[in-house]
Amino acid sequence: MRIFVTGAAGFIGSSLVDRMLAQGHQVVGFDNFSTGQEHFLQAAGESPNFRLVRGDLLEFDKVQEAMAGADLVVHFAANADVRHGTEFPRRDLEQNTIVTWNVLEAMRRVGARRIAFSSTGSIYGEPTVFPTPENSPFPVQTSLYGASKLAAEGLIQAYSEGFGFEAYIFRFVSILGERYTHGHVVDFVRQLNRDAGKLHILGNGEQRKSYLYVQDCLNAIEVALNRSPDRVNIFNLGTNEYCRVIDSAGWICERMGVQPQVSFEGGERGWIGDSPFIFLDCSKIRSLGWAPRLTVREAVVQTVDYLTGNAWLLEARP
Ligand SMILES: NC(=O)c1ccc[n+]([C@@H]2O[C@H](COP(=O)([O-])OP(=O)(O)OC[C@H]3O[C@@H](n4cnc5c(N)ncnc54)[C@H](O)[C@@H]3O)[C@@H](O)[C@H]2O)c1
DSSP states (O other), rough: OEEEEEEEHHHHHHHHHHHHHTTOEEEEEEOSSOOOOGGGHHHHHHHHTEEEEETTTHHHHHHHHHHTOEEEEEEEOOOOSSGGGGGSSHIIIIIIIIIIHHHHHHHHHTTEEEEEEEEGGGGGGGGSSBOOOTTSSSSOOOHHHHHHHHHHHHHHHHHHHHOEEEEEEEEEEEEESTOOOOSHHHHHHHHHHHTEEEEEEEEEEEOOOEEEEEHHHHHHHHHHHHHHOEEEEEEEOOOOOOEEEHHHHHHHHHHHHHHEEEESSSSSSSSSSSBOOOOOOOOOHHHHOOOOOHHHHHHHHHHHHHHHHTGGGGOOOO
16 A cells, blocks of 8 residues: 555554564654654664655645655644643644645645544543544533544545545554653653652642553554444544543653652643543444553553653653
8 A cells, every 4th residue: 555644753643653564564644743753763764665755734736746656644733732822823723624625625635535633532532431532522622622622533535525535533641652752651750750759730630531452543543444334433542441630640750660749730631622621432442353462550650661761752842
């Protein structure tokens, strides 16, 4: 297969690129390196089956040119941070919704017809059904990130109906593992490296969250792409467990061998759009034979080990 991957230099995108190359596919990676890391594409760069295009998805002509000949488009590029949405209200619209339209329109023009898209559990806002299934009552949006991803999902669905695309929409919980660059584990490890005696947590620590190991996430995507027959295929991806932020903080401290004073800021939510409880019903993807290999705790610990061995990453992103 010839696969076009947006966000190829990112945490999840670069992990997918390596996997696709190992399976013998030809991959064109597209990235503007706004949050992507050169280092993540070092191995890929040595493969004759990989081509990197440096560019911004807002540059339509460049996207169309780079995508020509693709059998599958994996659209992972995004502004992936929920937290600072209200500081930069235009960013989610541009980086998540408008670029998705560019990707879809380029697909229509070059004749690419299959798309896999990284959506998010944040599109459920603050759901009332737990675990939350894909057909949960239509959510009220609480973050600009979630809203922009839901709008992107809508565009993908409409293009699929209108132009005969086959779409795979994956609503991830938070992803952990090798090459993890943003989220609470980086925040906590960074703080504890600076001062092992203090840990400041946004929110009251009681927020309940689900996490999934990156290789389990990629396994699920592969299973869905190989077995799911509908025009629009929507899957929640997560584990069948969750933890409190304070539990995760405890595992991180234990692994790092530290016992800090813990302080808290805010109440039930750590920031605007922080959902106090995320727990997705993943029985649909499980019915295809997929199951995660790592528990939430194992994924947290593995991420701490990765960051400890790659301390440069703690400062690589703001
Ligand atoms: N990491 C998670 O926990 C998580 C959870 C749910 C959904 N997602 C989604 O998964 C996808 C990948 O997330 P990630 O954690 O790997 O994030 P990431 O920030 O590591 O990767 C995003 C990549 O996209 C690139 N990019 C961003 N805007 C671009 C643009 N306009 N043009 C070209 N390249 C651009 C960045 O440089 C980066 O390499 C995103 O769509 C994100 O919203 C991630």
